[in-house]
Amino acid sequence: MAKPNKKGPTATIDVYCSQCKTQLFKYRKGGKGALVKCFKERISKDFTETPCTCPGCDQSFARDTLVRGTPAYKIMGGKVFFK
Numbered sequence: 001m002a003k004p005n006k007k008g009p010t011a012t013i014d015v016y017c018s019q020c021k022t023q024l025f026k027y028r029k030g031g032k033g034a035l036v037k038c039f040k041e042r043i044s045k046d047f048t049e050t051p052c053t054c055p056g057c058d059q060s061f062a063r064d065t066l067v068r069g070t071p072a073y074k075i076m077g078g079k080v081f082f083k
């Protein structure tokens with residue numbers, strides 16, 4: 001498995017808290033399907049004040065982790081949605 005491409009995908013998605021609809025990230029997402037993790041280097045805008053915590057309702061929606069040596073947030077199932 002290769003590391004994520006440094007240039008990354010160019011299409012950005014908006015990621016929101018599923019509970020209060022506050023925007024959490026703008027993210028350059030690769031591939032299709034569910035959002036299970038966010039590489040930090042691909043977050044183009046971060047709206048959170050505390051890492052992994054929704055600024056709107058204070059629920060934690062992700063866990064700080066490393067994916068193949070790259071800092072990332074692992075999204076908890078059902079905590080966020082994107083469009």
Ligand SMILES: [Zn+2]
Pocket residue numbers: 017018019020021022054055056057058059
């Ligand atoms: Zn929220």
